[in-house]
Amino acid sequence: MKKLLIGGMLLALLLPCHAMAQSAFDGTWKIDINKVQASNKPEVITLKDGEYSCNCTPPIHVKADGMDHAVTGHPTMDTVSVKIVDDHTITETGKKNGKVVYTDTTKVADDGKTATFESTNERDDNSATVKGTLTRVGKAAAGSHAVAGSWHASSFQSASDNMLSYTYKVAGNDVSMSNPRGESYKARLDGKPVPYTGDPGTDKIAVKMVGKSMQETTSLAGKVTSVATMTVSADGKSMTTVITNKPSNRKITLVAMKQ
Incomplete structure (x- = not known):
């Protein structure tokens, strides 16, 4: 009986310690x-006269002709293509060794104040997509495409479960x-x-x-x-x-x- 009592006391002492130790x-x-x-630091895009650039890290500056153009300093991609779909929409595609690693589609609202984006990341048949809204926080130069200017990711609507x-x-x-x-x-x-x-x-x-x-x-x-x-x-x-x-x-x- 004494051994059972002592054993029960030890168990009662050890269980709380185990619970407390769990991270x-x-x-x-x-x-x-x-x-x-998202960060309050805006994304700045220029798109005028067929030339595209963004304040990415490192910055990207390529022709917006839908063709693959070499970029340096980006470990996950070595080319980027930017295609003007219409006056309010562009698609951007990054590749590594000829294989697509991401695709972004950005469409600006008619009033130019907001834009929606859909970004898909490709990784060995394990793709992931996120959708959200951008809010304009800065204007672009006159004559620029609607997507040009400074933008802040103001909200996110959906993302892949993975x-x-x-x-x-x-x-x-x-x-x-x-x-x-x-x-x-x-x-x-x-x-x-x-x-x-x-x-x-x-x-x-x-x-x-x-x-x-x-x-x-x-x-x-x-x-x-x-x-x-x-x-x-x-x-x-x-x-x-x-x-x-x-x-x-x-x-x-x-x-x-x-x-």
Whole structure:
């Protein structure tokens, strides 16, 4: 009887400790597309006299003739084509080694104040599409195409399911992540870079705790590409992630719900 009593006491003590040790980040999360907030830093497009440019990082400047034109400094693509569909619509296509990696279609409203966009990313038969709305925050030069000017991504209407969810597993100082697009990593929470698989724009990731937040720093060929800081709400039901893309310093904020 005494042994049973002692055993029961130990079990009662150990169970709360185990519950307390479980990480708030552990589990599957799904992004609420309606709560996505894009950077206030505008995208600036020029399109006049058959010449297209944007303040991308690095900048892109090509002829808008629907033909593939070489670009440099972009690790996931080596050519870009821009096609003028009509007075209010353009399509942009990026390729790597002749294979399409993304397609963007932008259509400006008749009043010129807003535009809709649909962007599709292609990755080994695992495509993902996001749709949203742009709001004009700056005018273009006279005689420009309607898509020219400064724009802010003001809202997002939809995204493919495979873009919205991801799963973390945390055990002590070990953390792993996987998502439906085939991306994954296994790391220690020590800030040391480890391999990242499944994303052609990322080959390393370093993970560490910063206070109560978890911070991921991604890189490609030794250059930092993004810094993401994730914070779980007090009730454990939601996680807010602020991603700063490098070197543009454009930020995007995501709110994901625990599944």
